[in-house]
Amino acid sequence: MSRPKPEGSDDPALRLSLLREMLLMRRFEERTAEAYAMGKIGGFCHLYIGQEAVGAGAISVLRPDDYVITSYRDHGQALARGISPRAIMSELFGRIDGVSKGKGGSMHLFDRNTNFLGGHGIVAAHIPIATGVGFAIKYRGGDQVCLCFFGEAAVNNGAFHEALNMAALWQLPVIYLVENNRYGMGTALERASSVNDIAERACSYDMPNEVVDGQDVIAVREATMRAIARARGENTPTLIEVRTYRFMGHSMSDAVSGTYRSKEELDEYMKRDPITVLRAQMEQRGEWSDEKMAAIDAEVRAIVEDAWNFADESPEPPLEALTEDVYVDTTSDTATGTAAGDR
Amino acid sequence: MPVITYRDALNQALREEMQRDDRVFIMGEEVGIYQGAYKVSKGLLQEFGEMRVVDTPITELGFAGVGVGAAMVGLRPVIEFMTWNFALLALDQVVNAAAKMLSMSGGQYNIPMVFRGPNGAALQLSAQHSQAWESWLSHIPGLKVVAPGTPYDAKGLLKSAIRDDNPVLVLEGEMLYNAKGEVPDGDYTIPLGKAQVKREGDHVSIISYGKMINVANQAADLLAKDGIRAEVVDLLTLRPLDSETVCTSVRKTNRAVVVEEGWEMCGIGAQIADYIQRDCFDDLDAPVLRVHQADAPMPYAKNLERAAKPDAQKTVAAVRQVLYLD
Numbered sequence: 001m002s003r004p005k006p007e008g009s010d011d012p013a014l015r016l017s018l019l020r021e022m023l024l025m026r027r028f029e030e031r032t033a034e035a036y037a038m039g040k041i042g043g044f045c046h047l048y049i050g051q052e053a054v055g056a057g058a059i060s061v062l063r064p065d066d067y068v069i070t071s072y073r074d075h076g077q078a079l080a081r082g083i084s085p086r087a088i089m090s091e092l093f094g095r096i097d098g099v100s101k102g103k104g105g106s107m108h109l110f111d112r113n114t115n116f117l118g119g120h121g122i123v124a125a126h127i128p129i130a131t132g133v134g135f136a137i138k139y140r141g142g143d144q145v146c147l148c149f150f151g152e153a154a155v156n157n158g159a160f161h162e163a164l165n166m167a168a169l170w171q172l173p174v175i176y177l178v179e180n181n182r183y184g185m186g187t188a189l190e191r192a193s194s195v196n197d198i199a200e201r202a203c204s205y206d207m208p209n210e211v212v213d214g215q216d217v218i219a220v221r222e223a224t225m226r227a228i229a230r231a232r233g234e235n236t237p238t239l240i241e242v243r244t245y246r247f248m249g250h251s252m253s254d255a256v257s258g259t260y261r262s263k264e265e266l267d268e269y270m271k272r273d274p275i276t277v278l279r280a281q282m283e284q285r286g287e288w289s290d291e292k293m294a295a296i297d298a299e300v301r302a303i304v305e306d307a308w309n310f311a312d313e314s315p316e317p318p319l320e321a322l323t324e325d326v327y328v329d330t331t332s333d334t335a336t337g338t339a340a341g342d343r
Numbered sequence: 344m345p346v347i348t349y350r351d352a353l354n355q356a357l358r359e360e361m362q363r364d365d366r367v368f369i370m371g372e373e374v375g376i377y378q379g380a381y382k383v384s385k386g387l388l389q390e391f392g393e394m395r396v397v398d399t400p401i402t403e404l405g406f407a408g409v410g411v412g413a414a415m416v417g418l419r420p421v422i423e424f425m426t427w428n429f430a431l432l433a434l435d436q437v438v439n440a441a442a443k444m445l446s447m448s449g450g451q452y453n454i455p456m457v458f459r460g461p462n463g464a465a466l467q468l469s470a471q472h473s474q475a476w477e478s479w480l481s482h483i484p485g486l487k488v489v490a491p492g493t494p495y496d497a498k499g500l501l502k503s504a505i506r507d508d509n510p511v512l513v514l515e516g517e518m519l520y521n522a523k524g525e526v527p528d529g530d531y532t533i534p535l536g537k538a539q540v541k542r543e544g545d546h547v548s549i550i551s552y553g554k555m556i557n558v559a560n561q562a563a564d565l566l567a568k569d570g571i572r573a574e575v576v577d578l579l580t581l582r583p584l585d586s587e588t589v590c591t592s593v594r595k596t597n598r599a600v601v602v603e604e605g606w607e608m609c610g611i612g613a614q615i616a617d618y619i620q621r622d623c624f625d626d627l628d629a630p631v632l633r634v635h636q637a638d639a640p641m642p643y644a645k646n647l648e649r650a651a652k653p654d655a656q657k658t659v660a661a662v663r664q665v666l667y668l669d
Binding site for chain 2: 067069098099100101102103104108110111112117118120121122125126127128129130131132133134135136137138139140146158159162163165166169324325326327328330
């Protein structure tokens with residue numbers, strides 16, 4: 001897959017690439033929902049549909065040696081980071097070729113090759129881990145950053161406060177990116193948080209912060225670039241509040257609307273589908289053609305079909321895998337002294 | 344051989360491992376400028392600087408998670424809990440993150456780190472500061488748990504824990520930090536997962552670990568006065584637990600008493616009794632008995648605290664019972 005270049009934002013090739021990436025996420029998850037309904041995917045499964053611009057925009061400005069860590073709503077970010085759709089779909093199907101060998105499932109996508117430090121299943125618990133990654137970068141004198149995604153419900157959790165306090169206290173190169181999709185499961189932001197402007201929470205830690213339109217992939221990208229410049233240059237962390245919306249239920253077992261949010265509200269937000277927003281920007285610049293789009297859509301649909309077929313044919317993990325990877329049996333017997341190097 | 348305290352033995356282990364491997368750092372409350380709440384990290388800040396000896400806010404969940412993150416990308420953190428009682432706030436990171444990361448990432452991310460600090464009761468610290476967490480912690484696949492009871496074992500096990508590529512929990516003891524014993528200068532390690540017969544005998548096996556190993560030894564001394572030869576088995580590592588050494592001893596003595604610091608329910612002794620009944624049922628001449636803390640939160644009053652804790656007299660009584668002497 002061609003990767004968006006990490007510099008500049010006003011570039012037709014970049015817009016096309018981001019559009020393709022968001023379409024891939026969308027088509028991938030539409031098929032994920034079908035596979036779930038057919039019983040090919042089990043457990044908890046949280047879709048990213050509606051939020052694609054956040055993962056696509058933010059990850060597009062990272063270097064390959066930067067780190068990404070996220071919560072359980074992780075399919076979109078994993079695709080944006082360049083993890084193979086085959087390996088992701090196989091993981092969702094619980095197969096040996098899955099990116100986590102079928103041990104993790106939807107919520108625990110990990111990939112060492114792309115420094116994708118996981119999908120984590122406990123709300124807010126991965127935020128201190130991101131702070132630790134930032135600590136390690138500074139410890140080694142590196143210039144990478146750690147980009148940490150989480151939902152707006154996580155900001156009410158103690159782990160968020162503990163992690164941001166230390167990152168600001170120690171000046172660590174971490175970008176904390178809140179995907180404010182308005183609902184923590186079924187609880188609206190206003191019913192859970194005493195402060196409705198989440199970015200303001202950063203003031204408690206004297207941390208730079210900003211609010212971004214999460215349906216505009218270019219805006220997300222540019223805000224992330226500003227945060228990365230602070231992180232790489234000055235080891236300064238940033239809290240970015242990205243305002244977005246989840247078009248699906250919290251998980252596959254949650255109705256799309258009707259209990260905690262109305263159909264009218266959903267319809268209103270869906271007018272700002274991130275793919276439609278980017279399309280409008282491209283039309284304005286004369287970069288859009290229906291034929292080109294049809295070709296891209298056909299291409300990503302083919303990738304998703306291939307991923308489905310590959311996952312469907314991938315074997316289940318062998319039973320002996322049950323007790324594998326509980327412990328590593330290696331021991332660091334010799335001092336390697338590689339703190340300055342990267343893994 | 345030099346005689347030093349358990350505290351200094353731990354300090355030597357930390358210093359030597361930090362000299363040996365610059366990926367090793369220590370982080371926790373008061374480990375730096377204060378020189379350690381129990382002075383285990385004394386002098387380390389001066390030798391290694393503030394990037395490798397890191398004072399944290401009082402935020403156990405947060406800095407435990409910082410350690411996990413640093414370990415994921417290649418450092419080897421030693422996270423000090425001022426006591427394991429405070430670590431309860433951090434258990435999500437220990438259990439849900441450190442223990443499971445390797446498995447749920449399909450073998451991609453191991454967590455080479457140590458969580459350490461004093462475990463169990465000291466003197467009159469009352470209910471919230473006197474708890475022994477070993478059975479909780481040993482329950483979790485993905486973790487290793489060690490409980491050294493002597494200065495020699497403390498240094499050797501901590502060094503092995505730091506070099507291990509898995510998360511290892513080191514359970515120390517406030518009442519042990521001043522205990523003295525012979526400890527060689529320089530490098531040696533004690534393998535994880537191996538129990539040790541600390542004293543040979545053929546009448547009964549007293550199986551214990553951590554600070555209770557000293558109770559077991561005192562009991563063995565008292566029993567010797569009556570001609571009872573007790574074998575003392577020190578588990579040293581609680582996970583993975585060396586049931587073979589335990590059962591070898593019981594096959595010889597045909598009787599077993601487990602001395603543990605924690606509460607009875609689901610305790611370490613219950614697991615030991617299970618290994619014994621499975622592996623050497625036909626060798627037993629008496630039921631396995633357990634000496635443990637009374638089934639109540641630790642009280643403050645001196646007499647009640649004494650009554651709650653396992654001790655040599657209670658151990659002697661249990662041994663006499665399995666020998667059918669009383």
